[in-house]
Amino acid sequence: MASITLEGLKKTYAGDVQAVKGVDLAIKDGEFVVLVGPSGCGKSTLLRMVAGLETISDGTLKIGDRVVNDLEPAERDIAMVFQNYALYPHMTVYNNLAYGLKNRGFKKPEIEERVRHAARMLEIEEFLTRKPRQLSGGQRQRVAMGRALVREPAAFLFDEPLSNLDAKLRVQMRVEIKQLQRRLKTTSLYVTHDQLEAMTLGDRLVVLNAGQIEQVGTPMEIYARPASMFVASFIGSPAMNMVPVEYLATRSTESLLDDLPAGTDVVGIRPDDMHLTPPSTPHLVVESTLALFEAAGAESHLYVRLSESDQPTVIRVSGQPPVREGETLRLYVAREALHPFDSASGKRTGG
Amino acid sequence: MVENRRFLNVLTHLVLIIGVLVVAFPVYVAFIASTHEAGAFVRGVIPLTPGDHFWATYSQMLGSGWQVAGAPPVWLMLANSTIMALAIAFGKITISILSAFAIVYFRFRFRLLAFWIIFITLMLPVEVRIIPTYAVVANLGMLNSYAGLTLPLIASATATFLFRQFFMTVPEELMEASRVDGAGPMKFFKDILLPVSITNIAALFVIMFIYGWVQYLWPLLVTTQEDFYTIVLGIKRLMASSDRVPAWNLIMATVTLAMVPPVMVVLLMQKLFVKGLTETEK
The missing domain is CATH 2.40.50.140 (Nucleic acid-binding proteins)
Incomplete structure (x- = not known):
């Protein structure tokens, strides 16, 4: 568990395209922060920079007290849930969960214990011996969450994890993610383009537009006092x-x-x-x-x-x-x- | 076609049966010829039922060969061919999967150039570069060796290209997930990419094994000792005795034996093979 601090974070692609134009944000320990914005606003890029999957062009990123700008994703003590789950198709659910622990040199009994624990929490115990292709969308989603959970990382990063689910399941998983985060109190950064998801999940929202922060605040603050016309029309449905x-x-x-x-x-x-x-x-x-x-x-x-x-x-x-x-x-x-x-x-x- | 009419059923079956006969008949004749005595095939009437020389012919060919025509025992040639085909198939797959991995998953200088140079070698099969390749192999002292038989045939632009295309369809998130899970590039390759590509590898293995098995020109050039003759070469030598009546029974026995290993490979890997060529399961 740790805080995440972003200071003047910038991402510039070849040809001087600025995807993220200087973002300052302090995420407190145990906080659930949602990055929300229309597609192309740089929210996923920002998350991937925190994860270490994109290089940081400028600025400082700290997880806890450590500057992690140049660390590999595995060294940052984060876990990520991907939009398409990215489960390893040839491994059983058990091995999917255990893979990250094995790579970190955990002993067999400890791996077993952690995987069982996560599986129990997510109610996927009965699927542990199955392959991902034998699971439904919602079950795969749980496995993807489980893979993040077993590592007991300093922070969870979610990249639109619910957008591949149907509407009913999405609501159900949303509630479960929220409850899980409350229980574990792990710092979480969650990316979505869905304003309802953002409103209901986040302790705080960060509304992004064109690579810049438009407003940061609790969902109700943002709803009650939108700082710009962009935020006003983006948060709330139907739009203002x-x-x-x-x-x-x-x-x-x-x-x-x-x-x-x-x-x-x-x-x-x-x-x-x-x-x-x-x-x-x-x-x-x-x-x-x-x-x-x-x-x-x-x-x-x-x-x-x-x-x-x-x-x-x-x-x-x-x-x-x-x-x-x-x-x-x-x-x-x-x-x-x-x-x-x-x-x-x-x-x-x-x- | 989803039509289901009696006449059409009969017709389609007829066409299929004729097709099978056209393909299978020469194979059958070859087998029949190998079970008769030497002269039976040149007497004017070709026998169509099995003769009684099966054991005699096959044990002679497998055991001692036919020294008069300068052909070593068939088992030796089969072994040579198997070693060569396996070495070529494994070598091609190893080299091409690694180069495709480098091209797809690493960002290095001249990456695209490297890819195109590999791709261009599609235009340079052994037959085209045979003299310089022979010179190189000869200078390295690899004539009459398994290395000389296989190495020049191992690099494969086709396989590299196929693996590249396949890797590009593997979702990038798999790589990212494994990075987050603490796997380095080679660990990702071994733990994730290789198992995911297994059907493609199997399909390529079958194709490449048969490619290696049917090589004729290159083994003809680099081998002069009987110890390194391959089976395809051996068949040719059995037939090339111009001053004698060809011993058709022995030749056909060799042909029949030569067909067995590729057929086995295809049969054993059939399921994976078809999967690899048609299905992209992720």
Whole structure:
């Protein structure tokens, strides 16, 4: 167990392509940090740099108190779970788990004991004599986790480990990973492009965009106060609606927009902050036309167009309101639900 | 075709049977000829049923050979051929799998150049470079030796290329996982890559064994002592006696014996062979 410290970490590929443009991050001992971002944002590259599978172009990487920039992956005391599991196809599950221990010169009884222990924890004991190809996706996933577990490393690195599973299994494994990490208290770095996975798993999230950190914080901090328009639209589903202040100013009779921070020209509104009935707090009122109604069981998504603007907007309401497509709807937005942004810089205004 | 009509069934079987007959008949005639006495084959009517000289012919060929035609015992030639074919097959596989490993998994200077130089040697089989190769082998004093028989035939661009293509389909994560698991490059090669390639190795082994077995021109050049004659060479020598009536029974017995080892290799490795050529299991 150890902390992981990234100082000005950079990755430059041949031809001056910068995949990671200077990342500073301190991961505390036992913390579960999720790197999240769209594809191509450099999150996997960053993880692979921590693992030692990519060279570090610039900056310092510390695991514990040790600078590990130039160490081989095996010497960094980390274990990694790969997206496609990367199980050795010709070895039994037992040997898959034992291989890393054998290479490190563990004695047979100790290997046996650790493998059994990990297998029991992951409930894969009955598969120990099977080959990976005889296992289902979820079972392979467990074996891949087991391979990381037996080593009892200082840190776990997960590279989108759930993206090859079907939706139901993904939720189940997500819960299990979380519980396992809670129990073992091993420092973990987890890469995903799925914002829901990120929100539910991480103690802290690191939102990456184009090789740079956009925001670091607990899931709820990031959800409640996104630092930029990018984070705002990336975290939360359906994505946050962006409405120009100018438009709201002409539509809304009340002068609620006067106290928005200086420089604000766009406000973000979460789909669940747009209501069909007026809230008790000060609020804005906007007229719109319902373009599409989507019932999703416990909740419904309303795709509307704000009147005299073609701005497509999504609203999420619980249950199934009695509305018809084509109908005109009045939308109520509480003043405190507005997220002020400056569209030129993309940053949140007013600190 | 998924059609299942009686007429078509009969027709397809007929075609297949004719095909089998065309292929198998000469082999059958060779075997029959080897069971008759020497003159039976040149009398005008070729016998089509087995004769009674089976033991006599085969024990003569295996045991003492046919000294008049300068042919050593067949067992010696079979042994020579086996040694040569095995050495060529193992040598080719060892060298090509290692060079493919280097080309695919290591980033070194002139890697691509190295690959293309290997690839270009596809255009230079032994027949093309036979005189310089002979000169080199002769100068190294390797005439009439197993080394001289096999070494010049061992390098294989084809096998290197096949292994390269196969390695490129092996997911890179396997290598990365083994790195994280603390395996160095050669350990990865031995523990992971080799077992994963086993079917490909088997397929290549069969092909290369037969390639080695049927070599004629090169053994003809580098061997002058009977001790190093290969079986294919021996057959030719049995036939080359121009001033005598060819002893067809002895020749055909040798031919029949020469067919046995390659057939055995194919039969034994059939399953792996087909798997290696068709299946990519990972």
